[in-house]
């Protein structure tokens with residue numbers, strides 16, 4: 001099928017990037033479980049290695065099953081190309097890798113997935129990269145943090161852990177003015193709820209582990225390129241604009257135009273970093289994406305019901321869901337994620353740390369796990385798990401105070417979820 005812009009989201013989530021298998025007519029995308037691909041002849045091999053012809057060489061770089069997923073996610077996000085990789089965290093490194101160098105920095109939101117805070121504040125230092133964390137609701141602070149060595153601005157569309165909504169329109173004005181790309185982690189929103197490229201994002205990253213797969217089976221990641229950034233407008237991005245010695249001095253931007261970032265991601269990123277997605281993982285994620293819109297609608301509907309019920313309950317101090325009128329982010333929902341504020345939020349329990357521990361122990365449908373975006377409802381008490389190394393002050397600043405739990409609302413019956421929370425909160429009160 002040709003992926004014309006006339007097709008709606010529900011059609012594209014099933015068809016984009018896929019066509020019946022040319023060899024067998026198989027209607028579902030086959031799992032191409034192969035490491036290598038036979039060259040037609042020596043000239044064909046040489047053309048592939050010179051990037052003069054696009055094709056399959058070796059599955060560390062490209063694989064036909066993974067390629068279908070790449071085209072599917074790129075289409076749903078409204079990008080020109082995408083590179084899949086082994087996890088969401090790999091996608092973040094793959095996105096930054098062509099942009100950064102020793103001494104360069106990324107200006108990042110303080111409201112991020114906990115693992116990303118660790119990756120950015122600790123691990124990337126080993127590459128000589130630095131992250132400058134700022135409150136992305138304070139636009140002056142974001143502007144002030146961007147300096148001559150900044151090579152990217154990074155945030156989540158619907159941000160962890162509280163489901164806060166980032167004002168992508170305002171943030172992209174700042175990154176544009178500074179001539180640096182905006183990278184948006186769209187994991188919690190998915191392209192069904194939010195399309196960051198329409199709000200000025202240059203690159204969109206995903207942990208496909210979460211809602212895109214939707215059933216907690218495989219880890220994966222994806223970097224989508226909008227194709228809109230002019231990598232040659234300054235000398236800040238030599239990986240994309242200057243001659244590449246490993247390809248006889250080829251310049252990615254000059255040669256591949258809007259696909260420069262995608263080609264670099266495959267021909268240099270996957271080739272040398274090797275954070276490859278395997279075809280089995282791509283298959284599970286393709287299966288999941290076929291029902292993305294249906295699941296997201298239910299996630300949103302259930303989250304709204306559960307959050308509304310919790311907010312009215314005496315045992316609860318507050319609920320952070322942006323879909324509630326009480327949220328300071330409520331008026332951003334229509335503009336940034338018009339189909340709903342997602343399925344992720346936190347709530348604070350009267351009775352503090354001990355009550356939270358009893359609550360997670362007493363729940364029957366909710367699973368106590370360090371994951372989100374599963375069909376099943378999940379809960380985590382961050383202060384005793386993912387954030388336990390932090391001081392109470394740091395926990396509060398991260399939105400993961402002693403009395404706070406984070407939930408990822410699944411697609412079960414909302415009434416059952418509410419009844420489960422009700423019985424567990426009763427036990428937590430004693």
Ligand SMILES: *Cc1c(COP(=O)(O)O)cnc(C)c1O
Pocket residue numbers: 087088089090113115116156160185187188206207208209210219220221372
């Ligand atoms: C899970 C997650 C990640 C990391 O993805 P992995 O697939 O676990 O590596 C990054 N960002 C967000 C928002 C996430 O939820």
